[in-house]
Amino acid sequence: MTIDVTSEFDAAAASYDRLVGASPGYHRNLSRSAHRMRLPGEGAGLHLLDLGCGTGASTSALLAAAPQARVTAVDASAGMLAKARQADWPARVSFVHARAEELAAAGVRGPFDGIFAAYLVRNLPDPDPVLAGLREALAPGAPLAVHDYALDGRRRSRAIWTAVCWSVIIPAGKVVTGRAGLYRYLWRSALRFDTVDALAARLRGHGLVDVRTATMPGWERGIVHTVVARRPA
């Protein structure tokens, strides 16, 4: 079954924060990934892009890692963005309604001193043109951090992912949002998406360098990874 990812996120927006708030480590792990970008000097003078910002959880993580940065946060779902805009943000944070595939047309242009894409790339029907565009939008030497369910390819990790999805994530999603489609899709999409090594190779294939991967503690070990890569200086 295929789903329209943007409409599903529109429908999930009202309860999204409640659902991820109940997930131990969701915010902490986003913060881990943002810190792994090693943004210099508290972010002073930097312009960062949070692509697929959703309700702003990744935007907050980026700001925690670089409190003085200017952040442009972009999402294709009007519903998720409306939730994000309800929070108090510094004036340096702006939200843009756009698809990752059409950033330039929406006026979102680099150079960015860092790009964060948390739980986005796995959702793209064709990630390569988007990643090629992101490489061009990075300033020389600047990092792209992809944070996602990109499994390590071990049978054990696939089994844990399937068990957690069907015992916790899909039932909780159904109870909280009244719909299970997005959460069944989440399960399937992670099994189909790149392994973490394939994702790292994909980024290298786009000419990014200094590619590093790191996982998360707890049950997400080997399941959620940060892949940080840089545009050559």
Ligand SMILES: C[S@@+](CC[C@H](N)C(=O)[O-])C[C@H]1O[C@@H](n2cnc3c(N)ncnc32)[C@H](O)[C@@H]1O
């Ligand atoms: C799982 S949410 C993650 C949100 C946020 N980054 C976080 O970490 O909480 C994925 C977000 O990606 C957005 N998204 C999916 N496909 C997109 C696309 N092609 N362009 C822009 N945003 C997209 C969805 O609307 C959704 O808000």
